[in-house]
Amino acid sequence: MAFEGYREDKREHWFDWPFPLSVSILYVDADVDLDVDETETKWYLIDEQEKHLIRIRDEKQIELLHHCMYGVLLNDEKINWIIDKNGGRFTYHDGVEDYIKSQKEYLDTL
Numbered sequence: 001m002a003f004e005g006y007r008e009d010k011r012e013h014w015f016d017w018p019f020p021l022s023v024s025i026l027y028v029d030a031d032v033d034l035d036v037d038e039t040e041t042k043w044y045l046i047d048e049q050e051k052h053l054i055r056i057r058d059e060k061q062i063e064l065l066h067h068c069m070y071g072v073l074l075n076d077e078k079i080n081w082i083i084d085k086n087g088g089r090f091t092y093h094d095g096v097e098d099y100i101k102s103q104k105e106y107l108d109t110l
Helices: 059-068 076-083 096-108
Strands: 023-028 042-047 052-056 072-074 091-093
Touching (some): 023 076, 042 059, 052 059, 052 076, 052 096, 072 076, 091 096
Parallel strands (some): 023 072, 052 091
Antiparallel strands (some): 023 042
């Protein structure tokens, strides 16, 4: 059965369990997601209130997340739904630098 999305009435609280936070850690583990051809775990930060999904790519940040943090385990299908224009409608940033750049550009327009 294909993933059809998260409930709209729970928007801004999809990943805040066990703590009600707007920013959470998500990850896709290639060992768990058998549909993934990759071997690496992919880490993300999700800001549910501002609707941003930020991929973590820096090796030191990934090492920190891998050894010290926990997050919500998803698969690529769910990540793709989050950023789909007909799904979660989140803005995808392909790294922290991309997110910072977009925020600076946004602030310059104010």
